[in-house]
Amino acid sequence: MADKNSKFSSNVPGKFYVDDQCIACDACVMEAPKFFSMNDEDGHAFVIKQPRTPQEFEECENALAGCPVDAIGKDGDTTQESASLA
Numbered sequence: 814m815a816d817k818n819s820k821f822s823s824n825v826p827g828k829f830y831v832d833d834q835c836i837a838c839d840a841c842v843m844e845a846p847k848f849f850s851m852n853d854e855d856g857h858a859f860v861i862k863q864p865r866t867p868q869e870f871e872e873c874e875n876a877l878a879g880c881p882v883d884a885i886g887k888d889g890d891t892t893q894e895s896a897s898l899a
């Protein structure tokens with residue numbers, strides 16, 4: 814299960830993210846290229862855009878489901894300044 818405390822800082826803020834378990838298999842980038850991209854230098858994927866429509870959410874959910882190491886999470890911040898600083 815992905816851990817939002819281990820997500821890469823290059824993910825755009827929001828619900829979906831990639832964490833440091835990513836093995837750069839490229840599956841999410843193939844599944845949802847509008848939302849996931851590969852950082853070739855650092856060797857991991859990251860979220861470049863958050864989904865907005867139900868269809869876009871489905872694409873991201875499919876990418877999440879297809880990740881072989883569960884490196885994609887969807888419990889990231891929904892607001893940049895969340896109140897979960899406790």
Ligand code: SF4
Nearest residue numbers: 835836838839841880
């Ligand atoms: S599917 Fe998972 S392991 Fe593969 S590149 Fe995407 S986040 Fe990384």
